[in-house]
Amino acid sequence: MKPELYLDRRSPPVRSVLMLIQALGIEVEEKIIDLSKGEHFGESFLKINSCHTVPTFRDSKITLTDSHCILIYLCENYGKGNNLLWPSDPYQRIQVLSKLFYSGTLLFRRDSDAIGQIIINKLKKEQVEEHAVKFREQFDILENFLTENEFIACDTMTIADFSVVTIVSTMDMIVPVVVESWPKLHNWWFNHMKKLPFYEKVNQDGLNALKEWAKQSTDFKINM
Template sequence: MTIDLYVMNLSPPCRAVLMAVKQLNLTVNIKQIDLRKGEHLTPEYLKINPVHTVPTLVDDGFALWESRAILQYLSSKYGANTSLYPTDLQKRAVVDRTLNFDMSLNSSVSTAVTMKLFRGTEPTEAQVKSFQSNLKTLDQLIGHNKYAAGSALTIADLSLVATLSVLFATENKELKEVPNVVKYYEGLKKELPYYNEVNGGLAEAFKQF
């Protein structure tokens, strides 16, 4: 079995997949892709992923991109006896729903927070409001629960934690308005033994970028 994983560590979706790999105790070949150098646009990479995004997984010749699809695939194939992606259809639907919500959250974090850091682009008022709304909605959805999509750790938690890590690394002021999110994030940060290995040094990395 040969698994290659193409990533850029600053990317939350990439780090979500990296955490899943750790949680599943998989051995993979990590291949760093430098987007600034255009490594995602080379003919070799485009043969694997024609939409030139990261992360991209190649499992024994089977190529798959989009982080949430990768999370679902890996947990279905290699984590059938874990809580990561329940086999019960209703429980799985809750995980899928949370993953889809995280997609919206990650997009709003990108437009309202990350683009300013990377490109110096100021977000519009609408983008800021969308980000604030998504974050407050997450705060309500989580409530006092330990996990976001059920009574045990799932791939939805890994995806959410990766997204939220950007806000904590940049000390985003909106975190003061979402105490449930803060408690949830800090709890998972302590629980996941690989958290710092995958997500450590983000604040410094953002500054250098």
């Protein structure tokens, strides 16, 4: 029996998990939860995940409701000995964990606060700009990370990169990642992450759907 993944592809954390699933060649049964229709508050889904969030992952052993935990679990249980995305070296692994915590506690919070309010509260241009300031601050932080390493956590690609790229590409809707301001971040995104064979299908398609949703909710010009 295939593991189940409850998802809405417009969600950045969902897209990060889907990228890893493609990278590791894992077969899952996709269960669509349409956030725009409030299906994450449905009684049947709340019985599975009382936090009413996607992604939610289930197999015969466990139910996980946080994308970062899911990324680690998939590497540990379905990685087939692939130690590059989830390094076995303790020092490298703690660096990956550190960046995953950053992604979940700070980077994604900045993104979800802005995009959520644009869609739900239909923010006007001047209100969106208040969030844009916080986005630029995060891009500065990521630029610093990429000064220390070729990738977000290490000198090789890890699951931290999958977690971060789906958020950065979403934030780019509001603040474009231009090479003049963030050359290392731009290079990492355009010359490494975007060249992954599954990037367009997994990340870009979901991102495009989110852009269309957001575009209908604000007078701010969404970067398409």
